[in-house]
Amino acid sequence: ANFTDKKQYCGIGSVKTNIGHLYEGAGSASFLKACLMMKKHQIPPTLFFEEPNGKIEFENSPLYVTDQVIDVPQEETMYIGINGFGFSGTNCHIVLEEYKKEKTLDDSTGIFTISADTKEQLYQWAALLESKDLSSEVMVNICYTQNVRRDHKPFRSVIVASDKEQLKQELSLVADGKKNDFILYSWLEEKDWNAEKLAVTEEELKLVKAYCEGEEVDWGTIYEQKKVHVISIPGRPKMPESCWLKQDISKIHTIHSEAVNWLVDSKVMEDENSEQYITLLTPQSNPVISDHCVMGENVLPGTAYIEMIHYVLKDKIKDKKLQIKELQFYQPVYCQEVKSTEVHIDIEKMEQDCYQIKFSSFFMKEEQKANLNAQAEITLLEERDLEEKAAIPYEAAFKKIDQSALTKGFIEFGPRWNSLDIELYEQDEHTVWSHVVADEKYRTDFDCLFLHPSQLDMAVNAYALTNGRPFLPYKFGIIEVYGKLGPDTYTCMEQHENKNEETLGFDLSVYNSDGTLVLKASNYLLKHVSKTNLFGEEEKCALYHYSWKEVPMELSTVSWENEKLLLIEQEVEAKGSMMQSILEKAPTSERVAMKEFLEEPVLDDSVTCILIYLQNEMIEANEVSVYEQLQTLFKLTKQLNKVINRQIRIAVVGKGIFDLENGPHCSPYGGAAVALFESYFVESPYISSVCISVDNANDLEMYLPVLIDSEMKQYAVQDGHIYKKVIEKSVDTVENIDVSGKNVLISGGFGGIGLTLAKYFAKNGAKSISLIARRSLEEVKDNKLVASSLKEIKEYGTQVFAYSCDLAEEASLDEAVKKIHAKAGKVSVVVHCAGIAGRESVEEKTEEAFAKVLAPKVLGTQNLYRVFESEAQVMYLMSSVASLTGMPGQTDYSSANEYMNRFAYLHQSEPMRIYSVSWPSWSEVGMAKDNGFVTDTFMKNISTKEAVSVFEQVARQKQPHVIAGIWNPEFLTSPYSKMLEKTAIYEYLAELQKNGAVKERKHKEVKLTGRADDQYTESEKRFGQLWGDVLEADEIDIYKHFNDLGGNSILASYLMKELESEYPDQFDITDIFTYSTVYDLSEYYDSLNGTAQQEDTVTTNEEEDTLAVLERLQSGEISLEEAEKLFFLTN
Structure with a gap:
């Protein structure tokens, strides 16, 4: 800045954002990064950079922080400065200047040698060299590097080439073991030593002849008068041969002592009451597992566990008798040809001569998560006299x-x-x-x-x-x-x-x-056994659906005279309605039209329950647009969010919201409304909820009990009985739809899922695939996934067309379909993949954002159905598991996807089959991947291969709506599982957990940091633990902001639930953002409850200047974080 007036022309970055803190190695790593930048002629972005330090005036300096890839023109010379600040106080600054190659005239003809230990290795090397792009190099440097800077082996070849193009052609011939007049092999007898024919000098011919005859040749003499340098070309390839000792595993006992056991490698841990042994199993290393292959997998036999138990306890057994009780096998230990399996044997002493033993395994291709394979109880008994020898029937007719x-x-x-x-x-x-x-x-x-x-x-x-x-x-x-x-x-x-x-x-x-x-x-x-239950094939991606099961319900004993309800209706009905009947039961209740509540939301402190009445029969009759009415319900959640600041019950009730037969009387609006409300309810720490579908408005006695309290969140009342949702596995019941020779239309066609399914249909013989999306093909032409997918589709012989249109606009879709009909003809298969991800909580989400997410799913589905109902054979709606239960931040997305699920049920009896598939995250492509949401929730994320495999089964289902995926029972052990409580999903996962070997999640003790003396108040310890549980963090700095530790508004709602559970009515959701550190929240809580807060190490002594702070930091009296806070407070 002292030598220039230029602003923001020099980018700055850090190697620490790439690979973390390297201490003494940071300078060397920075040097390598700088070299790579010069090689690539690019300046990389600084990872995870969001905003600069506000105290640095970058706009008035020559510097800027690189936040995107910057391509540097090849003709420009790059200069890079590297700062290395050592812990010892040694500081170093290096300036690198990019080396620019001198332009050297290509002197054409060159002699090029290749040699190897075998002919095969020589051919492989030639292939590698031929594949290398050497267009930017000159011939003399290529030959110099290969001849002078490589060692030489017995099997030799010499190539004489006039230029790089000829060299490339002749390398290709050598790779195939062929020859011509300009290729010589040392092992061939007949050679034409003619200098003129080879286009070399007589001196060069002598070198070539000597080289082919196996002599040591000084190739450097050719280049003594030439200006040459080494370039980068492939070295000699390594041959895939094992250099290890070959061992006959059948003779292991002769190599090792008798103490060595085939099945147990070593003891890795021992204390007073426990031991652990570990062994690595591979088919190559262990004859017990290599000789026992079950359904294509190498499996440890059940009797091997008995041998292993005896071996690990042999020193304890001595003269006692080994008794094994309840040896239970859960899942086999198996391993594959290349991958090893690590088996852990854990022994825990229960009492004298009594132990518990567990076998668990880690299959290396999977995540490092143990599978429980077997367990047993062990007792060592005092030895008894052996029984008399058995009367074996030796002479029997075996x-x-x-x-x-x-x-x-x-x-x-x-x-x-x-x-x-x-x-x-x-x-x-x-x-x-x-x-x-x-x-x-x-x-x-x-x-x-x-x-x-x-x-x-x-x-x-x-x-x-x-x-x-x-x-x-x-x-x-x-x-x-x-x-x-x-x-x-x-x-x-x-x-x-x-x-x-x-x-x-x-x-x-x-x-x-x-x-x-x-x-x-x-x-x-x-x-x-079958394959489905041996290797846990239930873990493979499968299809499921909802069903209904009757549950016993006692008639209401609630004294409704003492209950005060707030009844919110879309339109206030006349006498005789359900709301009127409830008012007669609970006369102190209030009744209000939704429109009035939206204008002036009021919630009396005496109200114990809010009842929202969905008049979905009116909406389904098209008197009001479903799309518009869902937006009205979203406005209702925003108004409720403003007035609810205490514990309250909310019941959503409506006629025919759920159809027990999942048939043509299903209500898409009712389902979408319920999904919207349930996603809002799980965001609030104050609300407990229930959604009830009724068939008779006056049959109050059946459902009044669950208005105030319930074991489930959803019920259906029909014909005097009450039902709850359950999950069942789907089976193939109808004939699949053949797409061979047919035209397919895919909305959201440029998305990862749309392109994946397009390739699937092309592979199965589709005649044409029309991709429609908001973006045009021109806008995505540089997208590698789009380009490679379109190429693959065309290779199958399938025509591909792309059209830009807005599905939510009727005219836009009609125009696109008109073009499709003109080019491809009648459409037989429609796949609706278009969608926009939702993310913000109700408090943060705008009405515009809500409508934007809703449009492609709700209006898009309606428009596609309108156009193709009498033309297509089948329509697939790509839904999400977000529709299955309330999910924070997903009011719009859950609602939109549940609309599609119910839409499929509503139209199931029509000629065009409609299927809605609720997918979990796809790990490789899709909206979740694009938005960084790929993670295991109550369902595991699935691979593209798994998704395509299960998609093939969809059209064979009788059920219009199916759930695809792999259930994840371990989700119940996470703090987020509370959103599933009282749902069919929770019950299903609990059953899987009960029948499986899911480990309970034990919250690790959270380590608090921030104070030099490591002394923390009880409030700080407890709040720190809660923060650690919600954020799944092992360490919490009491002075760091909730968001800086990885928190967000959704996680704040979970933290609020935890706080409300332990400290009822003590906190409000805003407190988490007002008192945004563990220290601040603890201080606030202690002030409310009259608890003396520990005197903070960080003080605001006005006399303490900067030097004093640094002295305290150097002495270890305060931490770096405390010093930062002192600087902030004193300045």
Whole structure:
């Protein structure tokens, strides 16, 4: 600034925003970043930069903060300054100037060498070099780099090329192992050593000949009089060969001591009451898992757990007997060819000689989240005398079985199973003996395994293989281990009486061939399995739908004379109406038209319940536009938000809001209204709510009980009975629609989901696809996803057309359809993907923003239906799971999507099939991805592949509205699960949680920071914990603003709910923004309750100057955050 008057011409950035704090390494990293900038000729943006420090006057300085990618013209020279400020006080500033290549005349003809350890490696290198773009380089530098700056190997080739184009062509020939007059190979006998023919000098020919004959050649002599330099070209490729020792895993016991176990690697933790072992399993490293393949997956057999339990407890067992109780199998441990699976064995001591053991696994391709595989209780018993040797029926008529043939298509066995000689003898109706003998080749395995898994597996399960249906171990009641298992065993199995076809039960005893008892097991249960329940295929993307279930309901015992309701109606009805009937029950209630309440919202302190009456039959009769009426309801939520500042009940009631048959009497307006209200209700910490659909306005006794309190948020009353929503899995019931040779129209066609489905239809033979969107093709032509998708669609032979139109405008859509008919013809399939994401809370959202989100879903659906109802075979409406339950910030989006769901039900009996699909976030494309909302909620986000797979099933459904996705029971352990309480989704997730192995979320103790002495008041500790729970943060600075810690208005509503739960009527939602730090909120709370606030380390002593603050900071008396606050307060 001292040497120029120019303003804002020099950009500044930071490497810290890219890779965090590097301490001493920051300078080196900055240097590398600067070099990359010069290489790319671009200035990158500073990540996460939003607004500059207000105290720095950038507009009056030469500097500006880079907040976008800036392309620097190639002809300009870049200068970059790097500041490195060391912790030791050593500061360094470097200025880099971009190196500009000197223009060198291309001296055309060049000799180019390639060499490698093998011919194959040489061919691969030639292919790599051919693929490199060398258009900006000169021939002499290319040849110099390859000949002089590379080492040389036995297999050699020489290329003579007149220019870069010829070099590229000849490299292509070498890559294919071919030759011409200008390509020489060292291993070919016949060579034409003619300098004139090769276009080289005699001196150069001598070098070429010597090189091909394997001599060391000094290629540098060619370039002594030339100005050359090294350039960047691909080096010799590495061959994909393993350099590790080859090991026969069948002889592991000869390499290691007997203490080494195949199934347990090492103990990683031990204290007084617990231990943990970890093992990494791969098919290559472990013969137990490599030889046991169930439904295409390498799976650890159930008997392996018994061996692992014995091994990890062997030092404790000594002369005692191992008893295993309730060994329960949940989900198999499995691994794949390339990926390893990490198995954890956790042992917890319960009391003397009693333990609990759990097996959990991390499959490496998944997120690092453990799956619970099995668990059991362990007791070490005082050793008893062994029972007398068993009376084994050695001479009985045992019959040999072929285990591999019996399990074909279900289990594939490897050699340690297939080599077993297995026989069965049915002694009587309930008693079966098995005889299992190991092959001599594998008997050395028994030296390092106490209970060999394959031998024991067939000993206890061989008879179950003959059942004809697939069964796998489910549970052992009690197992007692008496001794070591040998290679020749007999097992006596006493079969339980079969009570169902899903299980087989046995009591069994396993003996070595000499009759000594090895193991006894009681209540051994095997369960029939299918692929859907073995590897958790219920986790795969599937389709679900809502249904209704009757619930018992007692008649009202509420004394309505003491209740005061505020009744809000769209239009005040005459006597005999439902509202009039309620007034007669609760005479002190008030009745007001919605229009009046919107003009002057008043809520008396004595009102205990607000009842909003939806006259949807009037709206559905088209007397009032659905689109306009939903906007009126949004205005109502804004007015309610102004007057509600205490706990209150709100009931939304209407005739036929829900249709129990989910049929043609369904109300799109009623559903959209309910979705709107429920999203508002979950934003408020004060409101408890219920939505009731009634068929008889005067049947008050049925639903009056739930007006004041209810177990669910939604009910339907019909024919004197009351019902609640439930979720069921959908099944294919109708024939799919063939799109081959048909024309498809997709709205929102340039969005990620629209393009994905366009590719799906093209792959399935669609004749043409017409994409309509608000943006024109010209506006998105540079979008890589659009360009690549359109190219892929055309490669399938499908025509693609694109039109710009506004779906919400009838005339705009009509004009676009007219063009589509002219170019493509009749449209058979309509896919409605268009939409706009909602985000703000009711308090922040404007009426214009609400209407903008509503328009493409509500008006767009109506307009598409109007145009295509008599033309198309099917219409797909792309809805969202945001429509299924109230979601903060989603009043518009939830409402708009629920409108589409109900629209599909309303028109289900018409010739054109209509399906509405409620999707979760797509992880790779879509609105959630574009807006940064891709996250697991009550449903997990799904991949594009999963979404397309389940989309194929939609048109085979009888249900017009389906929910697609993977349920996420673990959402119930998050603080956000409160929005699901009293809903069908909550009940469904709770059932999955109950049947699965979902871990409870334990709130970590939040660490507070900000004070040098680490002393915090009780209020600060409690509020800090609540902030940490809501923000899911492990550390909270008591002086940092809620928003700076990751908060927003939606999270503020969750925090308000937590505060209201612990401190009823103490706080208002505005307090979170007024007292926006933990310190401020704690101070405010303590002042209200007369609690002495701890004296803050940060003071406002006016005599404390800047130097004194720095001295306190240096001594450690105060923290950096406290120093910042002192500077702010004193200045």
